[in-house]
Amino acid sequence: MTDTDLPPKTSRRQLFEHARTVAEQSDQYALTLESLLAILRSDRLDDRGARTIAIDAAAAALVGLRMATDEQRSAMLEPVVGAFARLQSDLRPLVRFSDLEVQFVEPPATGRALPGEVAYAARAIVRSAVLALVDQGETRRVRIQWDCDGLNLLIGIRDDGDGVLTGHDDSLRPMVERVAALDGEMQVTSTPGWGSNLDIRLPLDPPTAPEPLVDVVPLSLREREVLKLVASGARNREIAGQLGISENTVKFHVSNLLRKAGAQSRAELIVLSAAR
Missing domain, CATH: 3.30.565.10 (Histidine kinase-like ATPase, C-terminal domain)
Incomplete structure:
Protein backbone atom coordinates (compact mmCIF):
# COMPACT_ATOMS: atom_id res chain seq x y z
CA MET A 1 0.00 0.00 0.00
CA LEU A 204 -12.36 19.69 29.14
CA ASP A 205 -9.28 20.21 26.97
CA PRO A 206 -8.38 17.58 24.37
CA PRO A 207 -5.19 15.59 24.98
CA THR A 208 -2.14 16.76 23.08
CA ALA A 209 -1.73 14.67 19.97
CA PRO A 210 1.55 12.73 19.98
CA GLU A 211 4.12 13.73 17.41
CA PRO A 212 4.83 11.32 14.56
CA LEU A 213 7.37 8.69 15.56
CA VAL A 214 9.76 9.69 12.79
CA ASP A 215 9.92 13.21 14.24
CA VAL A 216 10.80 12.23 17.80
CA VAL A 217 12.94 9.09 17.41
CA PRO A 218 16.20 9.01 15.41
CA LEU A 219 15.75 6.41 12.66
CA SER A 220 18.02 5.30 9.87
CA LEU A 221 16.85 5.49 6.27
CA ARG A 222 16.33 1.72 6.22
CA GLU A 223 14.37 1.81 9.49
CA ARG A 224 12.13 4.50 8.03
CA GLU A 225 11.47 2.31 5.00
CA VAL A 226 10.67 -0.69 7.19
CA LEU A 227 8.43 1.41 9.46
CA LYS A 228 6.47 2.73 6.49
CA LEU A 229 5.82 -0.81 5.25
CA VAL A 230 4.95 -2.10 8.74
CA ALA A 231 2.44 0.76 9.08
CA SER A 232 0.88 -0.23 5.75
CA GLY A 233 0.14 -3.69 7.18
CA ALA A 234 2.83 -5.58 5.29
CA ARG A 235 4.26 -8.71 6.92
CA ASN A 236 7.95 -9.49 7.23
CA ARG A 237 8.08 -11.59 4.06
CA GLU A 238 6.43 -8.84 2.01
CA ILE A 239 8.76 -6.21 3.46
CA ALA A 240 11.77 -8.37 2.67
CA GLY A 241 10.62 -8.81 -0.92
CA GLN A 242 9.97 -5.12 -1.48
CA LEU A 243 13.27 -3.97 0.03
CA GLY A 244 15.40 -6.82 -1.33
CA ILE A 245 16.62 -7.96 2.10
CA SER A 246 16.22 -11.15 4.12
CA GLU A 247 13.39 -11.80 6.58
CA ASN A 248 15.94 -12.01 9.40
CA THR A 249 17.14 -8.51 8.52
CA VAL A 250 13.54 -7.28 8.57
CA LYS A 251 13.06 -8.84 12.02
CA PHE A 252 16.24 -7.10 13.20
CA HIS A 253 14.95 -3.71 11.99
CA VAL A 254 11.47 -4.28 13.49
CA SER A 255 13.07 -5.23 16.81
CA ASN A 256 15.09 -2.00 16.75
CA LEU A 257 11.99 0.02 15.92
CA LEU A 258 10.09 -1.51 18.84
CA ARG A 259 12.97 -0.74 21.19
CA LYS A 260 13.42 2.84 20.01
CA ALA A 261 9.70 3.58 20.11
CA GLY A 262 9.19 1.91 23.48
CA ALA A 263 6.41 -0.16 21.90
CA GLN A 264 5.37 -3.57 23.18
CA SER A 265 3.84 -4.87 19.97
CA ARG A 266 3.68 -4.37 16.22
CA ALA A 267 0.16 -2.93 16.60
CA GLU A 268 1.38 -0.32 19.09
CA LEU A 269 4.23 0.56 16.71
CA ILE A 270 1.71 1.14 13.91
CA VAL A 271 -0.36 3.45 16.15
CA LEU A 272 2.72 5.46 17.10
CA SER A 273 3.85 5.74 13.49
CA ALA A 274 0.43 7.07 12.44
CA ALA A 275 0.21 9.75 15.16
CA ARG A 276 -0.68 13.22 13.88
Whole structure:
Protein backbone atom coordinates (compact mmCIF):
# COMPACT_ATOMS: atom_id res chain seq x y z
CA MET A 1 0.00 0.00 0.00
CA THR A 2 1.38 3.40 -0.96
CA ASP A 3 0.76 6.81 0.60
CA THR A 4 -1.85 7.50 -2.07
CA ASP A 5 -3.76 4.38 -1.00
CA LEU A 6 -4.23 5.66 2.54
CA PRO A 7 -7.47 7.55 3.27
CA PRO A 8 -6.82 11.27 3.68
CA LYS A 9 -7.05 12.81 7.12
CA THR A 10 -10.37 14.46 6.30
CA SER A 11 -11.83 11.10 5.28
CA ARG A 12 -10.74 9.49 8.54
CA ARG A 13 -12.31 12.38 10.44
CA GLN A 14 -15.56 11.93 8.53
CA LEU A 15 -15.57 8.22 9.34
CA PHE A 16 -15.07 9.03 13.02
CA GLU A 17 -17.90 11.56 13.00
CA HIS A 18 -20.18 9.08 11.25
CA ALA A 19 -19.36 6.34 13.78
CA ARG A 20 -20.02 8.75 16.63
CA THR A 21 -23.39 9.76 15.18
CA VAL A 22 -24.38 6.11 14.77
CA ALA A 23 -23.37 5.40 18.38
CA GLU A 24 -25.41 8.36 19.60
CA GLN A 25 -28.43 7.21 17.63
CA SER A 26 -28.11 3.68 19.03
CA ASP A 27 -28.13 5.06 22.57
CA GLN A 28 -31.15 7.24 21.80
CA TYR A 29 -33.03 4.32 20.25
CA ALA A 30 -32.36 2.15 23.31
CA LEU A 31 -33.50 4.90 25.67
CA THR A 32 -36.61 5.60 23.58
CA LEU A 33 -37.57 1.92 23.53
CA GLU A 34 -37.09 1.62 27.31
CA SER A 35 -39.23 4.74 27.78
CA LEU A 36 -41.98 3.46 25.49
CA LEU A 37 -42.07 0.15 27.33
CA ALA A 38 -42.30 1.98 30.66
CA ILE A 39 -45.20 4.09 29.36
CA LEU A 40 -47.11 1.13 27.93
CA ARG A 41 -46.61 -0.95 31.08
CA SER A 42 -47.53 1.84 33.50
CA ASP A 43 -50.44 1.13 35.84
CA ARG A 44 -51.06 4.87 36.09
CA LEU A 45 -52.37 5.16 32.51
CA ASP A 46 -55.31 3.64 30.68
CA ASP A 47 -54.79 2.21 27.17
CA ARG A 48 -55.81 5.38 25.37
CA GLY A 49 -53.64 7.62 27.53
CA ALA A 50 -50.66 5.29 27.21
CA ARG A 51 -50.96 5.24 23.41
CA THR A 52 -51.20 9.03 23.21
CA ILE A 53 -48.16 9.60 25.42
CA ALA A 54 -46.18 6.84 23.69
CA ILE A 55 -46.86 8.40 20.28
CA ASP A 56 -45.79 11.82 21.54
CA ALA A 57 -42.62 10.39 23.06
CA ALA A 58 -41.75 8.48 19.88
CA ALA A 59 -42.36 11.54 17.70
CA ALA A 60 -40.23 13.75 19.94
CA ALA A 61 -37.44 11.17 19.94
CA LEU A 62 -37.53 10.94 16.14
CA VAL A 63 -37.24 14.70 15.79
CA GLY A 64 -34.37 14.72 18.26
CA LEU A 65 -32.50 12.00 16.39
CA ARG A 66 -32.85 13.81 13.09
CA MET A 67 -31.56 17.02 14.64
CA ALA A 68 -28.63 15.19 16.25
CA THR A 69 -27.58 13.79 12.89
CA ASP A 70 -27.31 17.30 11.44
CA GLU A 71 -25.56 18.98 14.36
CA GLN A 72 -21.82 19.55 14.35
CA ARG A 73 -21.47 19.00 18.07
CA SER A 74 -17.70 19.03 18.26
CA ALA A 75 -17.57 22.68 17.10
CA MET A 76 -19.94 23.93 19.80
CA LEU A 77 -19.65 24.97 23.44
CA GLU A 78 -22.47 24.16 25.83
CA PRO A 79 -22.96 25.74 29.26
CA VAL A 80 -22.63 22.97 31.81
CA VAL A 81 -26.10 23.73 33.20
CA GLY A 82 -27.63 23.59 29.71
CA ALA A 83 -25.90 20.29 28.93
CA PHE A 84 -27.21 18.85 32.20
CA ALA A 85 -30.73 20.07 31.40
CA ARG A 86 -30.58 18.23 28.07
CA LEU A 87 -29.63 15.08 29.96
CA GLN A 88 -32.63 15.48 32.26
CA SER A 89 -34.85 15.94 29.21
CA ASP A 90 -33.45 12.76 27.65
CA LEU A 91 -34.21 10.73 30.77
CA ARG A 92 -37.57 12.32 31.64
CA PRO A 93 -39.86 9.75 29.91
CA LEU A 94 -38.03 6.82 31.50
CA VAL A 95 -38.11 8.45 34.93
CA ARG A 96 -41.75 9.46 34.67
CA PHE A 97 -43.21 6.15 33.62
CA SER A 98 -41.02 3.58 35.34
CA ASP A 99 -40.41 2.61 38.93
CA LEU A 100 -36.92 4.08 38.79
CA GLU A 101 -36.40 7.13 41.01
CA VAL A 102 -33.67 9.45 39.70
CA GLN A 103 -32.23 12.31 41.72
CA PHE A 104 -30.47 15.00 39.68
CA VAL A 105 -27.86 17.11 41.47
CA GLU A 106 -27.36 20.08 39.16
CA PRO A 107 -23.91 21.54 38.54
CA PRO A 108 -23.04 25.14 39.56
CA ALA A 109 -24.29 27.71 37.06
CA THR A 110 -20.84 29.30 37.04
CA GLY A 111 -19.11 26.20 35.69
CA ARG A 112 -16.95 26.42 32.59
CA ALA A 113 -18.73 25.80 29.27
CA LEU A 114 -18.25 22.28 27.99
CA PRO A 115 -16.76 21.50 24.57
CA GLY A 116 -19.47 19.91 22.47
CA GLU A 117 -17.63 16.59 22.33
CA VAL A 118 -17.41 16.41 26.12
CA ALA A 119 -21.07 17.38 26.64
CA TYR A 120 -22.12 14.84 24.02
CA ALA A 121 -20.03 12.06 25.61
CA ALA A 122 -21.15 12.93 29.15
CA ARG A 123 -24.83 12.57 28.27
CA ALA A 124 -24.16 9.32 26.42
CA ILE A 125 -22.20 7.95 29.38
CA VAL A 126 -24.97 8.72 31.86
CA ARG A 127 -27.66 7.31 29.55
CA SER A 128 -25.65 4.11 29.16
CA ALA A 129 -25.21 3.88 32.92
CA VAL A 130 -28.92 4.31 33.62
CA LEU A 131 -29.84 1.69 31.02
CA ALA A 132 -27.26 -0.72 32.48
CA LEU A 133 -28.72 -0.22 35.97
CA VAL A 134 -32.30 -0.67 34.70
CA ASP A 135 -31.28 -3.93 33.01
CA GLN A 136 -30.05 -5.28 36.36
CA GLY A 137 -33.60 -5.15 37.68
CA GLU A 138 -32.54 -4.53 41.30
CA THR A 139 -32.04 -0.77 41.15
CA ARG A 140 -34.81 1.51 42.44
CA ARG A 141 -32.91 4.77 42.99
CA VAL A 142 -30.16 6.49 41.03
CA ARG A 143 -28.37 9.71 41.94
CA ILE A 144 -26.70 11.66 39.11
CA GLN A 145 -24.35 14.52 39.87
CA TRP A 146 -22.25 16.77 37.63
CA ASP A 147 -19.62 19.24 38.71
CA CYS A 148 -16.84 21.16 37.00
CA ASP A 149 -13.48 22.03 38.56
CA GLY A 150 -12.38 24.24 35.66
CA LEU A 151 -10.28 21.54 34.04
CA ASN A 152 -12.57 18.51 34.15
CA LEU A 153 -16.23 17.55 34.08
CA LEU A 154 -16.83 15.37 37.14
CA ILE A 155 -19.69 12.87 36.92
CA GLY A 156 -20.98 10.86 39.86
CA ILE A 157 -23.57 8.10 39.48
CA ARG A 158 -24.79 6.18 42.53
CA ASP A 159 -27.43 3.46 42.71
CA ASP A 160 -29.07 1.34 45.41
CA GLY A 161 -28.76 -1.95 43.49
CA ASP A 162 -27.19 -5.21 44.56
CA GLY A 163 -23.68 -3.72 44.50
CA VAL A 164 -21.96 -6.20 42.20
CA LEU A 165 -20.86 -3.91 39.34
CA THR A 166 -17.17 -3.81 38.42
CA GLY A 167 -15.21 -1.83 35.87
CA HIS A 168 -14.98 -5.01 33.76
CA ASP A 169 -18.74 -5.54 33.54
CA ASP A 170 -19.86 -5.95 29.91
CA SER A 171 -22.74 -3.53 30.42
CA LEU A 172 -20.24 -0.76 31.25
CA ARG A 173 -17.98 -1.37 28.26
CA PRO A 174 -19.50 1.41 26.09
CA MET A 175 -18.92 3.86 28.94
CA VAL A 176 -15.35 2.73 29.47
CA GLU A 177 -14.61 3.19 25.77
CA ARG A 178 -16.13 6.67 25.66
CA VAL A 179 -14.22 7.78 28.75
CA ALA A 180 -10.95 6.39 27.38
CA ALA A 181 -11.51 8.12 24.03
CA LEU A 182 -11.52 11.47 25.84
CA ASP A 183 -8.45 10.62 27.92
CA GLY A 184 -10.64 10.47 31.02
CA GLU A 185 -10.84 8.19 34.03
CA MET A 186 -13.62 6.04 35.47
CA GLN A 187 -13.72 4.29 38.83
CA VAL A 188 -16.36 1.77 39.90
CA THR A 189 -16.79 0.92 43.57
CA SER A 190 -19.47 -1.48 44.79
CA THR A 191 -20.63 -2.71 48.16
CA PRO A 192 -22.71 -5.92 48.05
CA GLY A 193 -26.25 -5.15 49.12
CA TRP A 194 -25.66 -1.40 49.19
CA GLY A 195 -25.18 -0.38 45.57
CA SER A 196 -22.49 0.94 43.25
CA ASN A 197 -20.72 4.26 42.66
CA LEU A 198 -19.39 5.37 39.29
CA ASP A 199 -16.97 8.29 39.42
CA ILE A 200 -15.94 9.72 36.05
CA ARG A 201 -13.53 12.49 35.11
CA LEU A 202 -13.61 13.96 31.60
CA PRO A 203 -10.92 16.55 30.71
CA LEU A 204 -12.36 19.69 29.14
CA ASP A 205 -9.28 20.21 26.97
CA PRO A 206 -8.38 17.58 24.37
CA PRO A 207 -5.19 15.59 24.98
CA THR A 208 -2.14 16.76 23.08
CA ALA A 209 -1.73 14.67 19.97
CA PRO A 210 1.55 12.73 19.98
CA GLU A 211 4.12 13.73 17.41
CA PRO A 212 4.83 11.32 14.56
CA LEU A 213 7.37 8.69 15.56
CA VAL A 214 9.76 9.69 12.79
CA ASP A 215 9.92 13.21 14.24
CA VAL A 216 10.80 12.23 17.80
CA VAL A 217 12.94 9.09 17.41
CA PRO A 218 16.20 9.01 15.41
CA LEU A 219 15.75 6.41 12.66
CA SER A 220 18.02 5.30 9.87
CA LEU A 221 16.85 5.49 6.27
CA ARG A 222 16.33 1.72 6.22
CA GLU A 223 14.37 1.81 9.49
CA ARG A 224 12.13 4.50 8.03
CA GLU A 225 11.47 2.31 5.00
CA VAL A 226 10.67 -0.69 7.19
CA LEU A 227 8.43 1.41 9.46
CA LYS A 228 6.47 2.73 6.49
CA LEU A 229 5.82 -0.81 5.25
CA VAL A 230 4.95 -2.10 8.74
CA ALA A 231 2.44 0.76 9.08
CA SER A 232 0.88 -0.23 5.75
CA GLY A 233 0.14 -3.69 7.18
CA ALA A 234 2.83 -5.58 5.29
CA ARG A 235 4.26 -8.71 6.92
CA ASN A 236 7.95 -9.49 7.23
CA ARG A 237 8.08 -11.59 4.06
CA GLU A 238 6.43 -8.84 2.01
CA ILE A 239 8.76 -6.21 3.46
CA ALA A 240 11.77 -8.37 2.67
CA GLY A 241 10.62 -8.81 -0.92
CA GLN A 242 9.97 -5.12 -1.48
CA LEU A 243 13.27 -3.97 0.03
CA GLY A 244 15.40 -6.82 -1.33
CA ILE A 245 16.62 -7.96 2.10
CA SER A 246 16.22 -11.15 4.12
CA GLU A 247 13.39 -11.80 6.58
CA ASN A 248 15.94 -12.01 9.40
CA THR A 249 17.14 -8.51 8.52
CA VAL A 250 13.54 -7.28 8.57
CA LYS A 251 13.06 -8.84 12.02
CA PHE A 252 16.24 -7.10 13.20
CA HIS A 253 14.95 -3.71 11.99
CA VAL A 254 11.47 -4.28 13.49
CA SER A 255 13.07 -5.23 16.81
CA ASN A 256 15.09 -2.00 16.75
CA LEU A 257 11.99 0.02 15.92
CA LEU A 258 10.09 -1.51 18.84
CA ARG A 259 12.97 -0.74 21.19
CA LYS A 260 13.42 2.84 20.01
CA ALA A 261 9.70 3.58 20.11
CA GLY A 262 9.19 1.91 23.48
CA ALA A 263 6.41 -0.16 21.90
CA GLN A 264 5.37 -3.57 23.18
CA SER A 265 3.84 -4.87 19.97
CA ARG A 266 3.68 -4.37 16.22
CA ALA A 267 0.16 -2.93 16.60
CA GLU A 268 1.38 -0.32 19.09
CA LEU A 269 4.23 0.56 16.71
CA ILE A 270 1.71 1.14 13.91
CA VAL A 271 -0.36 3.45 16.15
CA LEU A 272 2.72 5.46 17.10
CA SER A 273 3.85 5.74 13.49
CA ALA A 274 0.43 7.07 12.44
CA ALA A 275 0.21 9.75 15.16
CA ARG A 276 -0.68 13.22 13.88
